[in-house]
Amino acid sequence: MGRQAKRQAKLIDALLDVSRIHAGRLELNPEPLDLGALVREVAERFEPELAGAGTHLTLTLPLEAHGHWDRLRLDQVLTNLVSNAMKYGRGNPVQVALSSTETHVRLDVRDAGIGIPPEHLPRLFHRFERAVSGRDYSGVGLGLWIVREVVEAMGGHVTVSSELGVGSTFTVVLPRARG
Template sequence: MTAREELLIGAALLAVLAALVLAAWGRWRTRRVMLRLERMLEEAIRGTFTETSFDESLFSAVETQLAHYLAASAVSARNLQEEKNKIKSLIADISHQTKTPITNVLLYAQLLGEQDLPEESRALVTALEGQAEKLQSLIEALVKTSRLETGILELHPRPGLLGPMLEDAAAQFAPKTAAKELTLRVIAPEMRAVFDAKWTEEAVCNLLDNAVKYTPAGGSITLEAIAYELFCRIDVTDTGPGIPEAEQARVFQRFYRSAAAYEAEGVGIGLYLSRQIVQGQGGYLKVFSRPGYGAKFSMYLPRETNL
């Protein structure tokens, strides 16, 4: 082998060695940047991220931009929490400031109703009391909805029996169903689900209230629980006028009232609140209906915790 060939081979070996060194250094540098990015994201998730000084000669521009983004996100999160705290205070103030006046209006209306009044005045007192009760229900519903939407009010689903909760919900409507001569059946075989007992009962009561409201005298309402492998279904079925298909997707909107139901009591927030409660527990709420054949609202709740 000539000296020239040896020189060429040596140069090639040096080139290969240099390439390997550069590749190893590049991989090490990339790995260091990736580990740094991973650590930054972990700190952001924990809420402990703080921006530090970055040297472009040592860290990539992507890392620097991510640091700026996470810092801005942390500021946004703090601002959002401050806004939630303000909303929480506002809701508390509204609830507190309106509770006493409305209670007093109801009290005075009841006291007036006990007086010896002309028939036309008695009708006005009855209307006043009804409107005050409607206002009280509206404010309570708005407060509950706002607390759920802002995360102020938290749901705490736990494994439990559905039957007792459904029986309690149905019992609250015994006077109303008796007054309209409605038949209310409860079919609740022993089964368990994962749910917040207090708020799920509120959601069921909203569905029952709608069923009682729109079912004509002499009709029937069924409250039934059905178990499946992964979830439980709670049905509230009535023999009312039903809901047109075009309106079924809109009945869960806040304050939505059908043109055909303008004379019925309510402000159109019960179904919206029920859906918020069910979705907050990892479930969902659906409606099945045909005009003239009543309506069925189905609430699906998980049997295992999947939140």
């Protein structure tokens, strides 16, 4: 599939998700899942893009990070976060770290990129909001909003910390199971 066709397919999928979320019809299909294995799978899928961008991806994964989550939606969350880290990291290394407790898992995606101005942080997870000019970076401002909506639908939360010129870290915390 050509690059433009892939971009259009992503946009259509994002708009469909916006419609589902807005209508309260985002369906989750939780299943037993090893989040570490999913992180490795997503990282492997990004290898050609990482190589092309001259970016290195470092994974720090525990021996075990099992829980009950929607595999497709978590893949979407990881893909959005890693894609953004690559895009705004400008060829600098990207780190993905996973840690777990008895009740929760924590996923950190860190880039060493341009960072986000502090005044943009409060609205970063809003629909159609972007922290940088569209002239410099592609996208329509739906990815992080979808990440937040999906993570919250799974009973978790997502946060960001950032420093201009140093980079950003997006943190997702998810319960292992919803009760």
